[in-house]
Amino acid sequence: MGFLGRTLAVLLVLYGLVFVVADLALLHADAPLWVGFAFAVAFIGLQYVAAPWLIERVFSIDFSADAMPAAQREFIESLCKQRGIPVPRMGVIYSGTPNAFAFGRLRRDARIVVTEGLLKICSEEEANAVLAHELGHIAHYDFAVMTLGALAPLLLYQVYVWTRSVSNLRIVSYAAYVSYWVGQFLVMFLSRTREYGADHFSAEVTRTPSALSSALMKIAYGMVKERSEALEAKADKGASKDTKKDAERSLQLGTQLGLMGISAASGGEALMLATNADEAARVMRWDLVNPWAKVYELNSTHPLTALRLKALNKEAVKLGQEPAYPLPEDARKVNWVGFPIEFVVWALPYALGFLLLSYAWVGRKLPLDLPEKTLPLMVIALGATWAVRIAYRYHGSFKAAKVQDLLEDVTVSQMRPRAVQIEGEVIGNGVPGAFWSPDLVLQDDSGMMYLLYRSSVPLGRLFFAMTSVNRLIGNRVTVQGWYRRGLKPYVEMARVEAKVVKNSGSGMITLFGKREDGSEAPVEYETLVERSYSRWIQTAAAGACVAGGVIWLLNVV
Structure with a gap:
């Protein structure tokens, strides 16, 4: 495991240990339930405050003035001026995995980051559409909204921990534990909702929803392609140690970007079977028509790419434009x-x-x-x-x-x-x-x-x-x-x-x-x-x- 993987693993273990040990200490001291609630709120609050600092130290982000191409920097500055949003810091991660993400606490300290891989595969119009999507997260205060969303399941978990050893409250404990897991799925639903909101923001401010559609297709395909190439390099017996280390680093970075970025890796394998827009529409048609697609989507923080394209196609039609990835007429309703x-x-x-x-x-x-x-x-x-x-x-x-x-x-x-x-x-x-x-x-x-x-x-x-x-x-x-x-x-x-x-x-x-x-x-x-x-x-x-x-x-x- 490389530096990035070790760092993330250690941070997760440390967070888990702190929460579990602190909970046990509170229980041992016979602290009331409200203390457990207060601890959960403080724990989530600490994560919210510390997250930007941790992200900047886990990822190698170049925030220098010339890292982001001038065209994209000027686009963001102009858009922020129009919308009355403070201009976020802009950075680049030198990775071949195409993706982008935003992070921060509030509008005034937000950051937008893109990968070198995204800038290479996207046209200027597509890159601007992706940046507008990330600015949409900032405009909608999604950092704070998702933090509040993540707090609810943690509070339910505290109810479970505090009541599981009380015999006459065992049913309450069980209900809290089940609700905790239901809450996790609701948080993912909230995340998908925020992604749709950011897509809408991008389409509204750029007036080119098809640019975001084509960018999403390139990103989804590119993430799987980059992962495949890294796996092949890692498995190549004739490759040098440096090459294998670079491949391992690329795999780890791609996984983390998939969790944080504009597009997740899940579902991208299906697009690898397509070589052009017509084939991609055929492959994605199942996602639009079959009800099981909605079941599989429940466990994802991002909407299925096909469903995002469907929503963006509607935006394009409203603007009197031709969609980049037109979907068949019979793929508009779930069967x-x-x-x-x-x-x-x-x-x-x-x-x-x-x-x-x-x-x-x-x-x-x-x-x-x-x-x-x-x-x-x-x-x-x-x-x-x-x-x-x-x-x-x-x-x-x-x-x-x-x-x-x-x-x-x-x-x-x-x-x-x-x-x-x-x-x-x-x-x-x-x-x-x-x-x-x-x-x-x-x-x-x-x-x-x-x-x-x-x-x-x-x-x-x-x-x-x-x-x-x-x-x-x-x-x-x-x-x-x-x-x-x-x-x-x-x-x-x-x-x-x-x-x-x-x-x-x-x-x-x-x-x-x-x-x-x-x-x-x-x-x-x-x-x-x-x-x-x-x-x-x-x-x-x-x-x-x-x-x-x-x-x-x-x-x-």
């Missing part, structure tokens, strides 16, 4: 048909497991008069609904398909798969350059697709990566599996077959493909077939759950 059933089938096992754990944690100590058969019946129901969920996710006969046809299918999801057979060349790892990645990228004559190897056996994915992945890369394969769509499209492999090189001949073969006597070893080919048994293992586990519940029920009766 809810079938989603309720899929969601229920997906959620029921989780809901039953949650209820069982809740009873084990809280219910046993409450004056609940449950029938004796309730718990074993719930265990049976858990196994049964789990089995139904597996059957729902793995069904259908494998039919030949092209990648382009799959990318245009907006009906698929994690729960509604499409059983397919595709053929093409494996062109690399799902995580480029990572020897431990069992996932692959396949290309046929119509496009590229991610291949995912799922294993329900401990270390199963690592074993597949170590034994088969390198033999598949560079060869044509036939893959049978289930096409699914999450934040990125992929085929979950059930079976993969390929003709791969086999060293043969008499005598020992060395690592260099030669016999012990130094002569060249003859090259032969063999058929490599790999299968995933994940669905059968999951089904067996669900069956064991039902059997366990039945045995329990018989003992109760």
Whole structure:
């Protein structure tokens, strides 16, 4: 781990230790709940005050007068004058990862930072649109708003800590803990709302919403591309130590910029499958039409790029302009048909497991008069609904398909798969350059697709990566599996077959493909077939759950 990674890790640990130890000290001293609240407020306040100072010391930011290009500096100064906003300090991070972010406490001490990678890939108009977005965060006091938002879950956590050891308040403690996690998702929703607000501000002040659209596309694509190149450099055995250190530094910096910047890394992998605006619109169409996209977005601090482009397209139309990334007419409304059933089938096992754990944690100590058969019946129901969920996710006969046809299918999801057979060349790892990645990228004559190897056996994915992945890369394969769509499209492999090189001949073969006597070893080919048994293992586990519940029920009766 490099300097940046070590610094951030140490800071996180220190913050965690201070909060936990201080909480324990207050509890040990029998401090009232209001003291816990006051401590949480003071803790968040300290973070709010110290955050800019910490950010400047963690990131190497050049705030010199000539760091920011003159065109962008003049644009910000002019815009601040028009809006009556104090001109923020402007800095540059010399990183190839394209991104930008703003930080500070109030308007008067705000900073705007862009990376060198963003300035290289964006036109002047696009760079100005990004800067206007960051100025929007400053104009809307988003630093203070997000700090207040983050305080609420922390206060709920204090209620949980202060009441969990009080027997007659155990239900209150449980409710506070659940609310704490709900609050975390609400904070992320608030963050996405502020991002939309900053996008609107940029479109309003620049009157070029399409410039921000194209910048967001370049940033999302560029972040994944930079990460891929860094991983490949890090994995290159012939690379120098300095090159590997630079690659590691780039990976760490890219991760942190993704958390703070105008665009997050999540979802960018899908755009890597597109090579032009039309293909990008096709790839993103699923995000706009399928309800599951909204479910996946719940765990993100940034809106999905497709949804941001949709909002910016509306801004462009209002201004009488042509959108940079026009989306299909049929991608303007979410198709809810079938989603309720899929969601229920997906959620029921989780809901039953949650209820069982809740009873084990809280219910046993409450004056609940449950029938004796309730718990074993719930265990049976858990196994049964789990089995139904597996059957729902793995069904259908494998039919030949092209990648382009799959990318245009907006009906698929994690729960509604499409059983397919595709053929093409494996062109690399799902995580480029990572020897431990069992996932692959396949290309046929119509496009590229991610291949995912799922294993329900401990270390199963690592074993597949170590034994088969390198033999598949560079060869044509036939893959049978289930096409699914999450934040990125992929085929979950059930079976993969390929003709791969086999060293043969008499005598020992060395690592260099030669016999012990130094002569060249003859090259032969063999058929490599790999299968995933994940669905059968999951089904067996669900069956064991039902059997366990039945045995329990018989003992109760």
